[in-house]
Amino acid sequence: MDLTFSEEQDELRKVVRSFLAKHSDEATVRRLAADPQGHDPVVWGRMAGELGLQGLAVPEEYGGSGFGYVDLGIVFEEAGRALLGGPYFATVALAAEALRRCADEQARHDFLPGVASGETVATLALTEDIGRWDEQGIGLTAAHDERGGWRLTGVKTYVPDGHLADLLLVAARTPSGISLLAVETTDAPGLARTPLPTLDQTRKQARIEFTDTPARLLGPEGTAWPALERTLATAAVLLSAEQVGGAAAALDAAVEYAKIREQYGRPIGSFQGIKHKCADMLMEIESARSAAYGGLWALDTGDRTEIAIAAALAQAYCSEAFTKVAADNIQVHGGIGFTWEHPAHLYFKRAKSSEALLGTPSYHRELLATRLGI
Amino acid sequence: MELDFGPDVRDFRDEVRDWLADHLVGEFAEHRGMGGPTDGAAWEVRLAWDRELSAGGWLGVGWPREYGGRGLGLLEEIVFEYEYARVNAPYRATVNALDLLGPMLLKMGSEAQKKRFLPPILGVEELWGQGFSEPGAGSDLASVRTRAERDDGGTSRSSGAESGGEWVVSGQKVWTSFGVHADWLYVLTRTDPRSVRHKGLSLLLVPTDQPGVEIRPIRNLAGQDEFAEVFLSDARTSADMVVGEVGQGWRTAMATLGIERGTTLLPQQLTFEREAEALIDLARERGALDDPMLRRRIVDAWISVRIMRTTNLRTIAELTAGRTPGAQATTAKLYASTRHQQLGQLATELAGPAGQIVGEDYALDRRQRSFLLSLAETIYGGSSEIQRNIIGEQVLGLPKEPRP
């Protein structure tokens, strides 16, 4: 296992960082946050066209570049640093991964090229009102119609970017278990999508009601849970990388401020109360980084069990680390950090929403305990 | 939250209870639990509720009768707060004047100032804002730069300028809670231009309704225009509007901060008990009580609010007995603010994905608002770092950090 980044990977980070510095600067983040759609199709197109970010880890046979998860993790880390809005997480970490893992080669050929080219915005519709990420949390049903197709009836909610997705991958209950079904949203009958205003305005969600909505079954009926579980593990690791990036940006802001803000005639960073806090923040970030990178390496090289363990570990740790660092950043800033105008709260809210995005840290600890056989 | 303060105050307690039962109805009852020391939610209703309390004679329970108070003791005040918290009545909008300025005037104000200002506070006729912090003077309050100079030829706009002349005030204040509602500000100014730090400061009462005062709201991270920045440019106030002695403003200000760091915690912390109860209900609803880890954290949250209560009761008991409160009075704020944030973290976690959804126009529910606003509790009224310095240096007697 190679635990350092290659020169190419360093270069990738640099390129992505400078792209996002331009296209996901604070003004853009705030503009998209204030916009109920929260999506800039022009930037989305350039992310795909100039950098190939949507297709980075999509295998070449499906129109992607075939890079590994470590590479993709670098992109997510930078996206987290820049608080990138829009459907990147939903499309790449959730939907593309679900397509890769499902047992349906034809679906991969049909859908992944669109994802990789940036043409398709996609998401995974898994959670429901009860707000669970396990098999038991799936209640929405799919049933056969007279013509041998499938129809969805029920509600999915808290669906990341569900209001914009062209392609919904829906986890549903079918006669013999959990299945994955695809709905292309353009002109789809029986589909009602309501954007949900979010506390973290940089990440949008939607509630989706299906009423006898025609859907395409992906893979054999009733066998999708293992693929979904794996998708959630991958997404958990990528989210962890994103959280590390967010936390690192919050620490940068805190340190920069601690150097210039003076009280009692000295920079506040010269007080141990602040200096030690910043040092602790860094310790948390580096530990979180190990948790997240460990997950990325497992995704590239590990087996099923290792991945499941590394993913739960990463989410259990990185969620809390990001929240703590983001709160500390507000604290270091004092009054100014408590304002709407200062970006510190954007990171804090992103940290809180990330904690709830794929299940809470407690839930991931429980997953980890189970997977370790504790 | 049954708490018996003894036979002497039982009649009083019943009186409070009956009054609250009769008056906390309709719109007021619908706004139970609304607001906080830096929470501007439901401002108009809360102001109306303050007027209702005022009409019932429940503002200034412990203030002398001659200024419109009830003239009762600390114990009655506490009983009132407990009964008030028990029914989760809206958080009083006039808190700044009731809890900070009023007690400060009672302690350090002139007779004329007390007569002039205390009755309209209790009548909810004049609202106050605190003008201490400046862009360059936060934790280091002694570095305030706002200047006040005497102009003895001027004519006063404020009444009662027997001593003649006026103060002319210029500078900038910031983070003034509910500043946009304030009719008056109590402002820490430098009255001796050659002075440095704690010396040469004076505390002035300045009316906001004049050309020299501009108040602009600042939006907080919960999306509320709660606090404000205040621009003073040749703002005027009459010469007798100085509280305490000229040049002794630091002492006066510290007396207020002493109040802010001491007894005013009580009403706020009692609301945390409500939040802990709500947390348990939420956990039950979400089926989280079976999870041993969450169970433990929920119990810890409950322990922390019970400890806050007992800590407060200790301080109160010492104050009623005429003794100087012990070390717990200095650790109380640090404890409460950090534990309250933890309680909010836990509540947010228990709320799950539903807790991440807001209403139209970023309308937050009570849990979301309280959690976000709790982030300020470790900043205002002396940040946690400053609290630790005070505890270390003033209580434990550790050597001071090196100062320039």
Ligand SMILES: Cc1cc2nc3c(=O)[nH]c(=O)nc-3n(C[C@H](O)[C@H](O)[C@H](O)COP(=O)(O)OP(=O)(O)OC[C@H]3O[C@@H](n4cnc5c(N)ncnc54)[C@H](O)[C@@H]3O)c2cc1C
């Ligand atoms: C919601 C809210 C309401 C407020 N209401 C009012 C009001 O009504 N009136 C008013 O006058 N003010 C008010 N304030 C201001 C408040 O008192 C100040 O924010 C506070 O004193 C901190 O000052 P600052 O914001 O300038 O931060 P700074 O003093 O710049 O502090 C920045 C960071 O440095 C740390 N720090 C500073 N000095 C030291 C040290 N010596 N050792 C270790 N760490 C240190 C602080 O703890 C903090 O983490 C309010 C603030 C908030 C957030």
